[in-house]
Amino acid sequence: MKMLFLCSFLQVFVLNSYETSAITTADTSLGRLILVNKTYKLPSGYRPYDLVPIEEKYNKGVMNLLRQEAAAAFSRMCSRAAKDSIVLWSRSAYRSDTVQKQLYENAVERRGKEQAERHTAKPGYSEHQTGLTIDINSTHSSFGKTREADWLRQHAHLFGFIERYPQHKENITGYSYEPWHYRYVGTEVATYIVENNLTLEEYHERNGKHSGDPAR
Numbered sequence: 001m002k003m004l005f006l007c008s009f010l011q012v013f014v015l016n017s018y019e020t021s022a023i024t025t026a027d028t029s030l031g032r033l034i035l036v037n038k039t040y041k042l043p044s045g046y047r048p049y050d051l052v053p054i055e056e057k058y059n060k061g062v063m064n065l066l067r068q069e070a071a072a073a074f075s076r077m078c079s080r081a082a083k084d085s086i087v088l089w090s091r092s093a094y095r096s097d098t099v100q101k102q103l104y105e106n107a108v109e110r111r112g113k114e115q116a117e118r119h120t121a122k123p124g125y126s127e128h129q130t131g132l133t134i135d136i137n138s139t140h141s142s143f144g145k146t147r148e149a150d151w152l153r154q155h156a157h158l159f160g161f162i163e164r165y166p167q168h169k170e171n172i173t174g175y176s177y178e179p180w181h182y183r184y185v186g187t188e189v190a191t192y193i194v195e196n197n198l199t200l201e202e203y204h205e206r207n208g209k210h211s212g213d214p215a216r
Ligand SMILES: [Zn+2]
Pocket: 128, 133, 134, 135, 181, 182
């Protein structure tokens, strides 16, 4: 009897820990603070309901959609940058999981699985699918040394954007340095993140993953 009890206890324990580690669905109720990375995956077929095209003069990409609030903030940021003679534009914004699947498969073919995964997300694991993310101007690490990148590092948070994959944080974000990849989180949280030198992962860890955003 004792043995039977122990067995069922162990079974429940094993099942519970498996279930805990298997919970990897991103919490879409977090709105613009949603965390999507190599651990948190978007529900299959996820598509934000309020995607709109980026203002034409600030877009050169085929994938030109963002969530409404992020698109408006991006326009404001580009317009303000222009006053400092800084030209910003979107190369790539929202991507469906079908598009991401193609990108991932192409990357694996070109670089092999391990290298590909340092740069390219699997379908469902890309922030671009949230409609809150933009690749700005370039996708080359030399972009980090340009005036545009410098301007972004100093001002993007004032418009609600953060540099999502900063240098020296690869072990936290799971991605190589991408000075062109910006994520919209709203000005309040973006400012907090920049002032405290955090990543979005660290922000959620510090504030509790489900603390949410009072203004979302
Ligand atoms: Zn990107």
